[in-house]
Amino acid sequence: MLVLTAAAMGASAQSYPVKSIRFFVGYAPGGGTDIMARAVAAKLTESLGQQVVVDNRPGANANLAAEIAAKTPADGYTVLMISVSHAISKPFYRKLGYDIERDFTPLIEISVVPQFVAVHPSLPVKTLQELIALAKKRPGQIPFASSGDGSPEHIAAELLKSMAKIDMIHVPYKGGSPAALALISGEVAIGFNTAPVAIPHIKSGRIKALAVTGAKRNSALPDVPTVAESGVPGYAMNTWYGAVMPAGTPAAIVSKLNAEINKIIKMPDIRERFAGLGADPVGGSPEQFGANIKSEVAKFTKVVRDGHLGQ
Numbered sequence: 001m002l003v004l005t006a007a008a009m010g011a012s013a014q015s016y017p018v019k020s021i022r023f024f025v026g027y028a029p030g031g032g033t034d035i036m037a038r039a040v041a042a043k044l045t046e047s048l049g050q051q052v053v054v055d056n057r058p059g060a061n062a063n064l065a066a067e068i069a070a071k072t073p074a075d076g077y078t079v080l081m082i083s084v085s086h087a088i089s090k091p092f093y094r095k096l097g098y099d100i101e102r103d104f105t106p107l108i109e110i111s112v113v114p115q116f117v118a119v120h121p122s123l124p125v126k127t128l129q130e131l132i133a134l135a136k137k138r139p140g141q142i143p144f145a146s147s148g149d150g151s152p153e154h155i156a157a158e159l160l161k162s163m164a165k166i167d168m169i170h171v172p173y174k175g176g177s178p179a180a181l182a183l184i185s186g187e188v189a190i191g192f193n194t195a196p197v198a199i200p201h202i203k204s205g206r207i208k209a210l211a212v213t214g215a216k217r218n219s220a221l222p223d224v225p226t227v228a229e230s231g232v233p234g235y236a237m238n239t240w241y242g243a244v245m246p247a248g249t250p251a252a253i254v255s256k257l258n259a260e261i262n263k264i265i266k267m268p269d270i271r272e273r274f275a276g277l278g279a280d281p282v283g284g285s286p287e288q289f290g291a292n293i294k295s296e297v298a299k300f301t302k303v304v305r306d307g308h309l310g311q
Helices: 001-017 032-048 062-069 086-092 128-137 154-164 176-185 195-204 251-264 266-274 286-306
Strands: 021-025 051-058 079-085 104-117 143-146 169-172 190-194 208-211 236-244
Touching: 021 032, 021 062, 032 051, 032 079, 032 104, 032 176, 032 236, 032 251, 032 266, 062 086, 079 086, 079 104, 086 266, 104 128, 104 154, 104 195, 104 266, 104 286, 128 208, 143 154, 143 176, 143 195, 154 169, 154 190, 154 286, 176 190, 176 195, 176 266, 190 195, 195 208, 236 251, 236 286, 251 286
Parallel strands: 021 051, 021 079, 143 169, 143 190
Antiparallel strands: 079 236, 104 190, 104 208, 104 236
């Protein structure tokens, strides 16, 4: 009986897909998550011979799309594009309509994008060490911008506050672009912005980069040190993107899609497109991505608890 079941699953995976696949994205078209989803979906359409449709369902900090995807059949025709926001949401929101670990099967980690800690040129600091020293002299007086409560940028700042033992004022905005504009105008002194948003303004000189939040320097601005190199050892915060499928999706289908997407993110044109966003392709197995999600949820649970955050 087990042999027959395994054979049936193998046959199912070989014929898969027999209809279109839906990629749910929890953000409006045009953002980093959407761009990456569409790049992968277009290549999957070519390689699988079936249409891969991107379905944008913005709302509730990307949690609306996740709730919808969690309730779809686990038949291999639903993929949810997720990011670090979903690992943050689990401890941040007390009432979610889904559980990112329980209700989904990891598929693949697609890419990572760092954030930049940047300041308005009028702030009298040249390094992150100088910013930390200034924040210690003026506790609770220096405002920093993020793209919203519970956003990756907000949590990156809270992690820095916790590890560097400083206090700054959080000013949430409705998205990365409004937060960057507030920093450029001098409305706030400090900003935490993802690479695609920050890099053009850093290169133009409208804002000044002090550090990059990832574990390594970013190839787009290699002279900018990491936060860890700047006196906060052990600090690392990336905005990562990946894909999951509803829990119970057949393992053979998960394995097939994982192999296809691993091939796609190694393609020169995809790597070039990601590089334009300041993103590094990742890839790997579903198990590796699952371990990363688990680790990130644990890390952000501590940040939320220590910072008395959450809704």
